[in-house]
Amino acid sequence: MLLIFWILIILGIILLFVFFGYYNRFAILGNRIDNSLAQINVQLKRRADLIPNLVESVKGYMKHEKSAIKAVTDARKALVGAHGIEQKVEANRQLESALKTIFAIAEGYPDLKANTNFIELQRELTATEDKIAYARQFYNDSILTYNNLCKTFPGIFFANLYGKRERQYLQIAESEKKKVDVKF
Amino acid sequence: MKRIDFRDQIARNKRKSVFLMFSVFVVLVLLGYVISLAFSPEYFFFIMVIAIIFSIGYILISFYNSHKIAIASVGATKAYKDDYKQYHNLVEGLTLASGLPKPKLYVMHSQQINAFASGRNPEHAVVCVTEGALEKLDKNELEGVLAHELGHIASYDMRYMTLVAVMVGMIAIISQIFLRSLWFSGGRGNDKSKAIFMLIGIILAILAPIVVYLVQMSISRKREFVADASAVKFTRYPDGLIRALKKIKADYVPAEKKVSKAVAPLFISNPFGKLSNTHPSIDSRIKMLEKM
Structure with a gap:
């Protein structure tokens, strides 16, 4: 009788640890997702902060390229004003293509191309x-890891218990990695 | 692509590190035992206490300073952000891709294309590349190499690897000294038992470097493949690392003399030439990468 009692106690403790373990796992993975989202925002903001300097250094050289410069400033404005990560990433894509135009035009200005400030900004x-x-x-x-935990057994049981749902992926232009590789 | 779950690997590396530290402790105390019996049995107790204190101190110091010892042993210097912008930018990008904290960056003054990572955990990690690597590799290739090093950091390989290199490497040096001192103190006391202990001492001293060799061989081989795979997981671009490995293979630079042999397995490719077996062959690694 006493033995059964102890076995039940030990099993109960083990079970409790499993419940805690899964709770923590969901919390950790959820935090990781939030943190990586914050990282995207940090980088987007850094990018937006670099643009005024770029415009400043380009302005003096590209007197006749007003529209290209305006496209960049507009795209930056859209990025700064964007809400939600999807919108921001989309705005960043616009900015990226506007920048590409600027850098392509810069090819025709040897003075600008030799400007260390400009080179530095371009690299940044x-x-x-x-x-x-x-x-x-x-x-x-991070979302994949989280969703895998939500979808597979025994995670699925705990996901329902703790009310955790699958999260949405960020689905925008996956070929971006290639685009970055453009040689100036 | 097969997903890599680091958790098992991290647990394994931590377990192995503890086991290693324990073994080093046992070997050092044993060494103290042999030394005290061979030279001065009258101070046996005293020498044993010293040996135990010394081994604990030794293990603690090498655990907390292993990365510094590794950096110092190759004569690397700090890479400042202003001087090495691309290096810093690439590592920062990879830390975002891997979710690791940014390691401290170092540069080693060598014309070889090489790199290594070290440190006891990701928060205290260091990455070191040679000047040759920074000069001869293009952006994607360098990124592949750096991603490989971050792979070692993420899996706690570098904890185990650095501990082996530093602790076991030191044993080799110590036993070498022991062996040498035996030549000079051969005259005193001709007891049979003394001769036996001397023999044990000599055997131990001869065994130490062989143990180093065996342990070092058991470290690298599989780990390099895993680190290559995690590099691809981070960059999603196997070509960078493939091209870097090809360049390393084609690039002939004489063996590194300044570097201690004990730290050789830490590097992405062996600094002492392609014939030694601390690393899997570059061809087999390229083959694996091409399959991804």
């Missing part, structure tokens, strides 16, 4: 674009 912008791509990749990876 490319680097932030890479980082955004990586942050998005990690965001989707």
Whole structure:
């Protein structure tokens, strides 16, 4: 009788730990998703912050390229004003194509191309674009891990218990990695 | 692509690290035992206490400073962000892709294309690349190499690997000293038992480097493949690492003299030439990467 009692106690404790373990696992993975989302935003903001400097350094050289410069400033405005990650990433895509135009035009201005400030900004912008791509990749990876836990047994049982639902992936232009590789 | 779950691997590496530290402790105390019996049995107790204190101190110091020892042993210097922008940017991108904290970055003054990672956990990790790698590899190739190193960090490989390199490497040095001192103190006391203990001492000293060799061989081989796979997981671009490995293979630079042999397995490719077996062959790694 006493033995059965102890066995039940031990089983109960083990079960409790399993419940705690899964709760924590969901919490950790959920935090990871939130954190990676924050990372995307950090990089997008850094990108937006770089644009005024770029416009400043380009303005003096590209007197006749008003529309291209305006496209960049407009795209930046859209990025700063965007709400929600989908909108922001879409705005960033616009910005990226506007920037590509600027950099293509810059090819025709040897003085500008030799300007260290401009070179520096161009490198920084490319680097932030890479980082955004990586942050998005990690965001989707984190969601995949989370969703796998939600969908597979025994995770599915705990997901229902704790009211955790599958999360949505970020689904925008996956070929971005290629686009970044443009040689200037 | 097969997904890599680091959790099992991390647990395994941590377990192995604890086991390693325990083994080092036992070996050191045993060494103290042999030394005290061989040279001065009258101070046996005293020497044993010293040996135990020394081994614990030794293990703690090498555990908390292993990355510093590794960095110092190859003579690397800190890579400042202003001087190495691309290096920093690439690592920052990869930390975003992997969710790891940013490691401290170092540069090693060598013309070889090589790199290694070290540290006891991702929060105290260091990554070191050679000047040769920074100069000869293009952006995607360098990124592949750095991603490989971050793969080692993520899986806690570098904890185990650095501990092996530093702790066991040190044993080799210590036993070498022991062996040498035997040559000079051969005259005193001709007891049979003394001769036996000396023999054990000599055997131990001869065994130590062989143990180093065996342990080092058991470290790298599989781990390099796993780190290659995690590099691809981070970059989603196997070509970068493939091209880097091809460049490493084609690039002939004489063996590194400044580097201690004990840290060789830490590197992405063996700094002492392609013939030694601390690493799987570059061809087999390229083959694996091409399948991804």
